[in-house]
Amino acid sequence: MAAAETSVREIHVAVAVIIRDGRVLIARRPDHVHQGGLLEFPGGKVEPGETVQAALVREIAEETGLSVPEASLEPVIGIRHDYGDKRVFLDVWETRAATGEPEGLEGQPVEWLSADHLRDEEFPAANRPIIRALRLPGQLAITGAATNVDEAITRLQAGLQTARPPLVVLRATELSGPAYLALAARAMPVCDSAGTALLVHGGTDVFNGTPGARGLHLPWREAARLSGRPVPADAWLGVSCHDAEELRHAAAIGADYATLGPVLPTASHPGAPALGWHAFARLVAGATLPVFALGGLSREDLVEARLQGAQGIAGISFWWPRG
Incomplete structure (x- = not known):
């Protein structure tokens, strides 16, 4: 024994x-x-x-x-x-x-x-994962709600001008498939001119339909269907995760990072249970890829997130202009 x-x-x-x-x-x-x-x-x-x-x-x-x-x-x-x-x-x-x-x-x-x-x-x-952590920033910007492509581009330009995030996940669940692809095509040169890498949000069809995209962020429902990495090695791959099993799957399919949350209560999902920092830290301790804390966080939470083992924070409110 x-x-x-x-x-x-x-x-x-x-x-x-x-x-x-x-x-x-x-x-x-x-x-x-x-x-x-x-x-x-x-x-x-x-x-x-x-x-x-x-x-x-x-x-x-x-x-x-x-x-x-x-x-x-x-x-x-x-x-x-x-x-x-x-x-x-x-x-x-x-x-x-x-x-x-x-x-x-x-x-x-x-x-x-x-x-x-x-x-x-x-x-x-x-x-x-160490190499990925060194290349990834401490803040992962995610776009917020917009009712149409023109409004989304206007807000994106304003956010990039003030915040200058290195990475942006173009999330626009309120838009139809064709409208999202049109948005991504217009957002690409806007992000390029700001020195920001644009990651599209959705399935592999979205990545394949957006030439020039620097990566793909998979919602969990899309990641759950996969058994391997769906994008080239030189593209970023992220996964939205909520528990230990999802973090394990993200690592198994070759994701470069994951988001995990919600850590704190959020205005966008009132009443939804939050992990809290203790549970977040426990889950991150068992992960084998960089993890961004997500949900109800501001720039002031970045230090706490790092202390709890996170790569940094991900979200909308700390950079996306209000309507």
Whole structure:
């Protein structure tokens, strides 16, 4: 029995995302170790009685010679992964305050790379969600209600001018299929000129019918029908989720992120039960992809969302102009 328990014991690994001048510090694993030859983020096992922050300060100093103030560390994502021969919990934290010049003190090459140059196949499998988390913003903007295409475009232009969100999900459930495609076609150049990536909302037919779309956000009813990733690897894929099973399915079909909620009561769905932060944090802790908190949130909730394990917040009210 003891041997069986040991074989499935989870290893707590502290992972550091060290950012400087918009680039991330990356090392290459020695050939003789587990997953040898692949790229990795600095870090290592959390020792008994050690906090994850203390482990990161220690590991960063031992591996790279950099000094990191413990207070500068902020949570990014937590990932549980089963490699078959070992199970790990990657506890990922970010700092932008490392001082010194990095060296591979354990004989490993180190280099600074932009997040856009991090490739899934060059990292251990468990690192894919970390790469997604680094590329995704902290706020996912979702368009609000509009009675027609012209009104939606007018509000979109106003929202983009004031908020400048990096990603926008074009949600317009009140429009018919043809009207939505017409809206998406008009919204594309508007978003492009603002430097915003447009994600369409609906099924794969909507994505295929919108040339130039930067991604697809699936309502749960659409995601539930799928058994694999329906868009190319260079397009964003998101899923609207409400519980642990839906989060697992989103990860299984290769989603890059999920939204989860409602976290707090919302005006759009009065009386609908809200998760609350405690339940939200518990669900996110078991997820294997970045998760945006959704429902009843404002920009002021971003810090709390991050503390509870979220990628950030998603929603309408924090950016969409009122009618």
